[in-house]
Amino acid sequence: MMKKSDARRAERFARPGCMIRLCWLDQDGMTRMALAPAINLSESGMAVELPEPVLTGTKVRLHADRERLWGRASVRHCRPQSGRYMVGLQFEEGMRWEAPVQSRPEPVHAGVMVDAGPTWDWGFR
Helix, strand or coil, X not given: CCCHHHHCCCCCECCCCCEEEEEEECCCCCEEEEEEEEEEEECCEEEXXXXXXXXXXXXXXXXXXXXXXXXXXEEEEEEEECCEEEEEEEECXXXXXXXXXXXXXXXXXXXXXXXXXXXXXCCCC
């Protein structure tokens, strides 16, 4: 029997130290922002660690200079874990991430959450 993790469409890669800027509208229509550690990345999505929950289906804008990512994704799942939330994001159509040639799968460890820093406007309204 195939394990659920073996059935994934794309291989996941740990990216230690990779921080993702995220911006989304919460259920009250308020803009939320975070600078979150990437738990893992694949060509079609990523997992990040956030200090607050995000509703499944929420559209998120994201940016990560180090990984050359800039675009949109949707929340596929949000699960509590050790006082934080593991959020699975699926990139919107046309957005892809390509693992560097030297990348090898590494053990995945949660990073440290830091504040989002200065406010930025990504034009949700």
